[in-house]
Amino acid sequence: MGNIIEIRNVNKIYGSTVKTQVLHDISLDIEAGSFNAIIGESGSGKSTLLNILGSLDDPTDGYIRIDNRQISELSKKELALLRNETIGFVFQFHYLLPEFTAIENVLMPYKIKGKKVTGEIMARANELMEMVGLSDVKHNLANNMSGGQQQRTAIARALMNNPKIILADEPTGNLDSGSTEVIYELMRSVNKEMGTTFITITHDQRIADKADRIIEIVDGRVMESRRPALEAV
Amino acid sequence: MRLSLQIANRFLRFSKGQTILIALGIAVGVSVQVFIGLLIQGLQDGLIDTTIGNAAHITVSTDDSKGIDNYSQIINDIEGSDLGITAITPSITGNGFLKNDETSEPIFVKGYDLASAEGIYEFADRISEGRLPRSNNEVLIGIGLADNLGVLVNDTTDIFLVDGTLKEVMVVGFLDFNVSVINNGWVVTGIDTASSLFGYENAVGTIEIQVDQVFEADAIGAKVAQIVNNDKLIVDNWKDQNAELLSGLNGQSISSLMIQIFVLVAVVLGIASVLAITVIQKSKQIGILKAMGITDGKASSIFLLQGFILGIIGAALGILFGLLLSYAFATFALNPDGTPVIPLSINYNFILTSGMIAVVSAMIASVMPARRSSKLTTIEVIRNG
Ligand SMILES: Nc1ncnc2c1ncn2[C@@H]1O[C@H](COP(=O)(O)OP(=O)(O)OP(=O)(O)O)[C@@H](O)[C@H]1O
Ligand SMILES: [Mg+2]
Numbered sequence: 001m002g003n004i005i006e007i008r009n010v011n012k013i014y015g016s017t018v019k020t021q022v023l024h025d026i027s028l029d030i031e032a033g034s035f036n037a038i039i040g041e042s043g044s045g046k047s048t049l050l051n052i053l054g055s056l057d058d059p060t061d062g063y064i065r066i067d068n069r070q071i072s073e074l075s076k077k078e079l080a081l082l083r084n085e086t087i088g089f090v091f092q093f094h095y096l097l098p099e100f101t102a103i104e105n106v107l108m109p110y111k112i113k114g115k116k117v118t119g120e121i122m123a124r125a126n127e128l129m130e131m132v133g134l135s136d137v138k139h140n141l142a143n144n145m146s147g148g149q150q151q152r153t154a155i156a157r158a159l160m161n162n163p164k165i166i167l168a169d170e171p172t173g174n175l176d177s178g179s180t181e182v183i184y185e186l187m188r189s190v191n192k193e194m195g196t197t198f199i200t201i202t203h204d205q206r207i208a209d210k211a212d213r214i215i216e217i218v219d220g221r222v223m224e225s226r227r228p229a230l231e232a233v
Numbered sequence: 234m235r236l237s238l239q240i241a242n243r244f245l246r247f248s249k250g251q252t253i254l255i256a257l258g259i260a261v262g263v264s265v266q267v268f269i270g271l272l273i274q275g276l277q278d279g280l281i282d283t284t285i286g287n288a289a290h291i292t293v294s295t296d297d298s299k300g301i302d303n304y305s306q307i308i309n310d311i312e313g314s315d316l317g318i319t320a321i322t323p324s325i326t327g328n329g330f331l332k333n334d335e336t337s338e339p340i341f342v343k344g345y346d347l348a349s350a351e352g353i354y355e356f357a358d359r360i361s362e363g364r365l366p367r368s369n370n371e372v373l374i375g376i377g378l379a380d381n382l383g384v385l386v387n388d389t390t391d392i393f394l395v396d397g398t399l400k401e402v403m404v405v406g407f408l409d410f411n412v413s414v415i416n417n418g419w420v421v422t423g424i425d426t427a428s429s430l431f432g433y434e435n436a437v438g439t440i441e442i443q444v445d446q447v448f449e450a451d452a453i454g455a456k457v458a459q460i461v462n463n464d465k466l467i468v469d470n471w472k473d474q475n476a477e478l479l480s481g482l483n484g485q486s487i488s489s490l491m492i493q494i495f496v497l498v499a500v501v502l503g504i505a506s507v508l509a510i511t512v513i514q515k516s517k518q519i520g521i522l523k524a525m526g527i528t529d530g531k532a533s534s535i536f537l538l539q540g541f542i543l544g545i546i547g548a549a550l551g552i553l554f555g556l557l558l559s560y561a562f563a564t565f566a567l568n569p570d571g572t573p574v575i576p577l578s579i580n581y582n583f584i585l586t587s588g589m590i591a592v593v594s595a596m597i598a599s600v601m602p603a604r605r606s607s608k609l610t611t612i613e614v615i616r617n618g
Contacts, residue, residue: 025494054524055617056612080528083524085523089524091521095517095520095524095615096521097516099246099247100243109525109526112526113526114236156523169615
């Protein structure tokens, strides 16, 4: 399979008077359908890299191709469309819309696409809720669920439009180890069954070890990029 | 658009207290506006009505003591034009005295073609006792005059003029116009009686006209002068005769407009500041919606729509409050005789305009938050937690 994301010589410098270089000349290829873990010390630049990989942030220089489109050449509308159709995000602080119920949150990416919610789409949303094990609480307002439930809802939401890529920034950072396990199992099974590419930041070595590939960031540089599963076998 | 509306709706319902507060703010502004507007309008309508309701708007008169002899031709010509004339009547007026056994009172004799004068003066509705004159030498007199002289309906009495002319007339009814000058001084009769009293031969003193568009009376008067086309005749109109009243009303309108503008500015500033806070409160949501691919345009329309919805609710409530306030004022603020101090004058156009201005203002107030929402990026939101 080809690469779903390619970045070349990416630098990120914060500040204009006092300049802090956070990413140093990073080049990376992410293979379509792979499950990737980004690890590294706090402040090493993981989130910065992930946000650039997901087109949420602009690099200071270097180029990014996502799904064969060069990001710097896309208009704001095309970029919005790319995010809507190709990428799903799961953040550490889940960020559900508290004004909407769980299932409404899951449907949101589809509604943003601007199409009518058909019975078929409704069935898909219900299926996703079922898959993340939340059928019972799907009509709860987002805030009336536990942290783990909210995070699972966020994953269901990220999956709604069947994106090619899911980016997750410490999705289990706030959860106990039991919930963490459940969520990574879920992500892994989606990856296997639907071929969705996953890139997730984690502090948990056990989780990282289950990935196809570990990308370790040290002081804004890719130090190591290995395939733990293959080595382990 | 539908999604933006749905989100706007949810945002508003989720922060109920805030929503109610803004809507009430708009409502108070609109109600003040509606109330003051209607009050001033009622006041002005009342003033105008007493000034020109039962009076000629345009008069054609002459300095010639023989009067206007071709008056029926002139009336025909004016009636034949399309100037929006609602009533036109020849009249002969003059001063005199009405005599009783012991006393006499100064009077103002008004002789009309009573059928056509009805269109201006509505004598039939003003008769408090008796009937309209039907034949020569029958008169209606003001009710105050009747009181002062102790005259009863069907009494005969004398009118005399300073030149010594004396005419016996029969009082067939009393007039009550609620205006003391008229009630205490007018003697109304047919045109023939007046013409023989004042010695006009086949002529009248004045032609009195009422028009549809009262505030166009000066312009219509100028056109009447063209039709009449005779420099011996003087065409006058109520606006020129009441210039002071009109400039007073104008000043009042301007000050009422100023009040309304200031209320509006206060409302807009209020909404804008609350909505600006809302956008900050909702920045997380906007950020996540943008990560899901909502366009900047849709993100900003959420706040424009919030402004629109708030404007609609506020305007509706405000119009309701304003009308209630106006009704209450007209019902409870009464003159000693039980009539309202200021008569209620419901101007639907004005009310609708006030409501629409409020909606537009609310939307203008939401432009800044909408722009902020458009510019907000996901990265700002996740960076700031
Ligand atoms: N807006 C900013 N302006 C200046 N410096 C920034 C900004 N955002 C991040 N940084 C700096 O960039 C570096 C990398 O930040 P980043 O959030 O990518 O780290 P991280 O690896 O995700 O850390 P953590 O594990 O704690 O989440 C840090 O030193 C941080 O202080
Ligand atoms: Mg981070």
